[in-house]
Amino acid sequence: MKTLDGICDDWPISYDDLEPYYTRIDKVIGVAGLGGDPAYPPQDFDMPPHPLGKGGLIAAEALNKLGWHWWPGTQAIPTFKHKNLEQCVRWGVCETGCPAGAKASFDLAYWPQAIEAGTKLVTGARVREITVNESGLADAVIWIDREGREHRQQTSAVVMAANGIGTARLLLLSTSNKHPNGLANSSGLVGKNLMLHPNNAVVGLYDEEIESWKGPAGQLIYSLEFAETDVRRGFYGGSKANLMPLPGVLHILEMFKDLPFEQRWGDAVHNLDKYAGRALNWAGNIGDLPEETNRITLDRDLTDSDGIPAPRIDYRISENTQKNLDFTLERLEEMHKAAGAAHIASTKLWREAPGHILGTARMGNDPATSVVDRFGRSHDVSNLFIVDGSIMVTSGAMNPTATITALALRAAEHIAETAKGQRVPS
Numbered sequence: 001m002k003t004l005d006g007i008c009d010d011w012p013i014s015y016d017d018l019e020p021y022y023t024r025i026d027k028v029i030g031v032a033g034l035g036g037d038p039a040y041p042p043q044d045f046d047m048p049p050h051p052l053g054k055g056g057l058i059a060a061e062a063l064n065k066l067g068w069h070w071w072p073g074t075q076a077i078p079t080f081k082h083k084n085l086e087q088c089v090r091w092g093v094c095e096t097g098c099p100a101g102a103k104a105s106f107d108l109a110y111w112p113q114a115i116e117a118g119t120k121l122v123t124g125a126r127v128r129e130i131t132v133n134e135s136g137l138a139d140a141v142i143w144i145d146r147e148g149r150e151h152r153q154q155t156s157a158v159v160m161a162a163n164g165i166g167t168a169r170l171l172l173l174s175t176s177n178k179h180p181n182g183l184a185n186s187s188g189l190v191g192k193n194l195m196l197h198p199n200n201a202v203v204g205l206y207d208e209e210i211e212s213w214k215g216p217a218g219q220l221i222y223s224l225e226f227a228e229t230d231v232r233r234g235f236y237g238g239s240k241a242n243l244m245p246l247p248g249v250l251h252i253l254e255m256f257k258d259l260p261f262e263q264r265w266g267d268a269v270h271n272l273d274k275y276a277g278r279a280l281n282w283a284g285n286i287g288d289l290p291e292e293t294n295r296i297t298l299d300r301d302l303t304d305s306d307g308i309p310a311p312r313i314d315y316r317i318s319e320n321t322q323k324n325l326d327f328t329l330e331r332l333e334e335m336h337k338a339a340g341a342a343h344i345a346s347t348k349l350w351r352e353a354p355g356h357i358l359g360t361a362r363m364g365n366d367p368a369t370s371v372v373d374r375f376g377r378s379h380d381v382s383n384l385f386i387v388d389g390s391i392m393v394t395s396g397a398m399n400p401t402a403t404i405t406a407l408a409l410r411a412a413e414h415i416a417e418t419a420k421g422q423r424v425p426s
Contacts, residue, residue, distance in 0.1 A: 183384070
């Protein structure tokens with residue numbers, strides 16, 4: 001963004017550095033999609049995309065009418081059986097868990113193979129601190145089990161993947177004489193530059209039957225028409241629009257919460273529940289900019305059940321992000337109007353669930369302005385690595401999971417390739 005827009009900082013790596021890892025991760029996890037999207041660099045997928053469904057077709061026709069970009073949704077949900085994952089049967093309950101076992105959550109997509117390869121998985125392990133030796137190398141992890149017993153796991157290297165809140169919290173908890181302000185924090189940036197993708201959404205209810213109870217409840221289609229900066233809009237960055245089916249009667253009734261009680265319940269409910277199976281949700285994934293005032297610190301008073309200081313989150317939506325939210329909401333409404341929605345209900349902000357948690361241990365080439373290097377290795381502690389969303393420099397408008405997993409694979413290979421020369425605690 002610094003090169004293109006003159007703001008923020010550039011990443012120390014390029015898309016070309018990550019592209020091979022995107023492709024390999026897609027094959028490991030089982031991603032279904034359609035190559036050839038003109039809004040992306042060249043890409044391809046082993047599995048075909050999911051059906052657009054009646055709702056996807058209606059929305060796609062509307063975007064064609066508007067002259068806006070759209071493409072069939074890419075999903076980490078296989079259209080064919082893949083390793084431990086079953087073929088998607090389109091039950092549409094993805095957000096609350098897949099009874100068929102077709103959703104690529106990592107308990108199915110990754111852990112079975114990792115355990116078979118020799119990985120030991122310990123659940124219920126709450127990490128309290130990473131300790132360092134006199135040479136400044138990470139030498140152990142202190143963790144507490146479900147019974148409250150403390151354990152010390154000695155280590156040659158530590159890889160952190162607790163994301164934008166958990167990783168920052170643990171680094172700040174891990175103080176010592178060598179790291180009085182927290183581990184890997186000589187730059188003072190651990191916990192700062194929190195980005196949340198504060199997303200919004202617009203639901204459209206339609207008179208015709210569109211089978212919106214059918215999945216996958218990821219993205220039937222998406223639009224990147226407004227994903228890049230256009231300074232004529234009055235802000236930097238952009239947003240991605242994701243079209244999701246919306247099943248369930250209670251979901252529908254929530255769309256009419258502005259009506260008086262007597263117009264929503266009792267006999268009146270039958271005037272509204274006709275929209276079950278006829279609802280589509282355009283959700284905006286809002287690009288959030290990094291700001292040091294948006295940050296994670298340790299709470300002075302609150303602790304968890306083991307007495308470990310809780311994370312404190314200080315976050316305010318910036319003027320730039322608010323303009324992005326407002327602009328995107330108007331475009332999402334426009335998409336439904338073009339599709340002929342009978343009723344439109346807008347959610348200006350998902351207050352209960354920010355989109356993603358990024359940026360609190362950013363990567364960079366300069367130790368004075370970043371926490372880790374281009375491989376996720378701490379500038380301060382050479383045997384400490386971070387492989388989650390906290391190392392992202394900017395958030396963009398895209399869902400970040402593919403980037404996080406690609407960064408993790410790249411870091412893992414770097415750890416293996418440099419293992420012989422890695423300094424470890426004696």
